[in-house]
Amino acid sequence: MWTPGHILQNGKYTIEQKIGGGGFGITYLARHKNGDLVVIKTLKDIDPNSPDFDKWQQDFANEALRLQKCQHPHVVRVHELITEGMTWGMVMEYIEGEDLAYRGVLAESEALKYIRQVGDALITVHGNGLLHRDVKPRNIMVRAGKDEAVLIDFGIAREFTPDLTQTHTEHRTDFYSPPEQYERRAKRGSYTDVYSLAATLYKLLTGQEPESAISRAIYGYPLKPPKEINQHISEQVNSAILKGLEVKPEDRPQSVKEWIGLINSSTQPLILNSETLKQEQLNQRIQRLISHLSLPDVEDRYAAAEALEKIGMPAQKAVPALIKALEDEDERVRGNAASALGNIGLATKDVIFVLSQALEDEDEFVCDCAGFALGRFGSAAEEAIPALAKRLKRESENRRSNAAPALAQIGQAAIPTLVELLKDQKRHVHRKAAQALGDIGSVAEAAIPDLIELLKQKEQISARVAASALGKIGQAAVLPLIDALRLGEWYVQEPAAYALAEIGSEAKAAVPALIKALDDGRSFFGVVSALEKIGSSAEPAVPALVKLLKKLLKSENPPYFRQKVVAALGEIGAAAKPAVPVLINALEDPDASVRRDTVTALGKIGLGAKEAIPALIAMFEDEELRFNTDMIASALGGIGSDAVPALIEALKNEQSKNTRYGAASSLEEIGSGARDAVPVLLETLKDEYDLVRSASARALGKIGSDIEVVIPALIEALSDEDNFVRGYAAHALGDIGSAAEVAIHALAEAIKNTTKAQGSNSHLARKSIIESLVKISPEAEEVAFALIDALQDESYVVRSSAAHELIKVDPRVEVIAALQEACQDEDESVRQAAKEALKQIQEQS
Secondary structure, eight states, X not given: OOOTTOEEGGGTEEEEEEEEOOTTEEEEEEEXXXXXXXXXXXXXXXXXXXXXXXXXXXXXXXXXXXXXXXXXXXXXXXXXXXXXXXXXXXXXXXXXXXXXXXXXXXXXXXXXXXXXXXXXXHHHHHHTTEEOOOXXXXXXXXXXXXXXXXXXXXXXXXXXXXXXXXXXXXOOOTTTSOGGGGSSEEEOOHHHHHHHHHHHHHHHHHSSOXXXXXXXXXHOOOOOXXXXXXTTSOHHHHHHHXXXXXXXXXXXXXXXXXXXXXXXXXXXXXXXXXXXXXXXXXXXXXXXXXXXXXXXXXXXXXXXXXXXHHHOGGGGGGHHHHHHHTTOSSHXXXXXXXXXXXXXXXXXXXXXXXXXXXXXXXXXXXXXXXXXXXXXXXXXXXXXXXXHHHHHHHSOTTOOXXXXXXXXXXXXXXXXXXXXXXXXXXXXXXXXXXXXXXHHOGGGGGGHHHHHHHHTSSOXXXXXXXXXXXXXXXGGGHHHHHHHHTTOOHHHHHHHHHHHHHHGGGGGGGHHHHHHXXXXXXXXXXXXXXXXXXGGGGGGGHHHHHHHHHHHHTXXXXXXXXXXXXXXXXXXXGGGGGGHHHHHHHTTOSSHHHHHHHHHXXXXXXXXXXXXXXXXXHGGGOGGGTTOHHHHHHHHHHHOGGGHHHHHHHHTOTTOHHHHHHHHHHHHHHGGGGGGGHHHHHHHTTOSSHHHHHXXXXXXHHHOOOHHHHHHHHHHHTXXXXXXXXXXXXXXXXXXXXXXXXXXXXXXXXXXXXXHSOSTTHHHHHHHHHHHHHHXXXXXXXXXXXXXXXXXXSOHHHHHHHHXXXXXXXXXXXXXXXXXHHTTOSSHHHHHHHHHHHHHHHHXX
């Protein structure tokens, strides 16, 4: 790690300070010998003897080369790649400004300006065969004094081949990453970054993240349209955002250019004119509110200050009047004036001064509003640090406040003051100071010695707060925490271990000390938690964890003790293979939660857990785990093709429908490696139990072999009495793809037959059939006419699906006419899907 003043490249660069430490990299601010500031990114300290050392170095160099290829005004520039001893460094331009995460809610015109710039940058990035994979407001900088957005942080960018299934690391940011980014092997394309860019626009216009892709894809949680949150969003932009956030990649625009085109349509000049009109109206309103701040009626003044707070940044001309309003006789007016100054964000010396004075206000509401406002200014509020520290000291222990969070938001400049506050004897003072240092993060490493001293206190709440702060500071705290572990006092070991747990995989150097502390046994829970979070690098701890689990299984103890050890072995993964025998014993634990977590752990160990296959299959009969069949199947799927022979025998278990269902579900998880199971699955496709038939259909589709006998069997299953079986049979035919073309007529007929079928889920079966028809042959005439007929279905879900899928079929007069008619449907989702289909067909032609 380089310290301030460190000289690089024979005097070419001088380190000014460390400014970040996320992921695998450390980022420094440095000065070129010509006086210009630059940013230098390096790999974190890596053991040169590590088997992954060369790979990490090569990946780092590749990132620099990838960025150098992407020359664009809105992509951060890379000047050069340097080596300093064993350390690589990437020298990049220093961007003075702030990222979009700090801008709050933007007007539509401003947000679109930045999104178009970043979109143009991504078009260049994709043109060079790269995906950024981490587009979000925090990775978009806006140059100070300019309306120029710059895309930064290509740390997880990867090369891609459109529509080719590739293996990528599973790095992602919740709310901004599409479903395919949660899968290690999946098809990638420009549409992956389209999703993230659309999510970014959602955030800029609403102030809220969209519902996460996984919540929507797996649990069916709805995505709230952005216009429902911010009614000022235009219909056109609302529609474009929703299109970009489609869960299925094929339903999104396939390129950034195509998505930006949804915004840049022929109606754009009208929208800009509308924005101009709104701006004029807003200016008039702001002027009116400024005048209301001096009206005699207190309610008028209160309402004016509140309204200016909500307007935020565009109300900068109101700042002088709001400063004066901080002297108002009414505390509500003073409080709202302080909050408005924070939301407007104009951090002049006068504003900082009056807000610092407001921290001494006799009314607590005003003090809190002033603290909130100063926090919003971040590092620009440095001059308020003494006033905030004074405020923190005089608050009562039981009162929640925002002085500490404000100091954390100010950041690096507040660290010396917070370190001094750590030494305060009042518990609420040193706890809040520790929390603030943790929130500042890795740049607060100067506070580590004092936080360690706080952690050594017997007062456990303060020790845990200090531990949390050390965990957030990260890797720099690992060695001091190891020293704390070695003290041998349980009240020090426990919080030290929790801090290491929060640091996670970067704390692997602590594993020997954690093993020793585990043998000591007095700080069991924290130590096991740390080993769990360290994960695969905790392999040396496996013997100690096995010994501990054996002991726990033979004695009286709370179930969560055993759960914790089991979970740690699971997170260690394949290297925990020696633990498989004792984990098999844990499958017989009297507590269901322990058995459930043991199943998961064995699945994570994977192929090395094949010894557990019989015991795992037996778990399908565990009455208390009857709702966890999919979890057991996933574990067997993780073990892989070695489980197939035993699963084939389980499919033949005539006494247990649960075992047959679980076995079929497991074979689905294994997929193509379960080809030997096809003959028996064809038999269970006719099982008396509907769940077994459904799982058998799914498995046959995923296995995808022996199609000459599988396809006729699946066609027959389209006539099953159960809606789910029909739906899954259709889905399996869709998985087989174009080779299942002989099934088109049967699928088209199945839509009609399923419409006549009884049951509340028949519409889901028809929806599945429609999607499968298009997967098999979008060019087939019968497919087009089947979808046109489905536009008249009794269920809006089916009508909407048909309209949506018609985008993909061969366009013809009949299709267009049917979609035009669907534009008048009684259901909004059907009308929207039909309009979108017509629009895309027109663009394609």
